[in-house]
Amino acid sequence: MTRxxxxxxxxxxxxxxxxxxxxxxxxxxxxxxxxxxxxxxFRVRVVSEQFAGKAPLARHRLIYAALGELMQTDIHALAIExxxxxxx
Numbered sequence: 638m639t640r641x642x643x644x645x646x647x648x649x650x651x652x653x654x655x656x657x658x659x660x661x662x663x664x665x666x667x668x669x670x671x672x673x674x675x676x677x678x679f680r681v682r683v684v685s686e687q688f689a690g691k692a693p694l695a696r697h698r699l700i701y702a703a704l705g706e707l708m709q710t711d712i713h714a715l716a717i718e719x720x721x722x723x724x725x
Contacts, residue, residue: 640711651703655722656684676713689721
């Protein structure tokens with residue numbers, strides 16, 4: 638299973654999103670100090686009912702919790718767009 642599949646699977650399982658986009662942007666960071674350990678740079682857009690009424694920081698924490706150990710082993714940088722369905 639690829640990193641993208643792992644990230645997508647973890648977010649699907651934890652947040653049941655109505656929309657989920659996961660983009661690997663690692664190629665934009667080749668040679669970057671933080672990318673030398675092999676971890677990647679990713680961008681996610683998640684639309685989930687679980688974000689309704691939550692502040693941006695709380696939404697990010699839900700995403701980080703869903704990704705769990707991947708944040709330590711596979712992800713160096715993560716750009717997040719987290720919205721509730723009514724915010725689209």
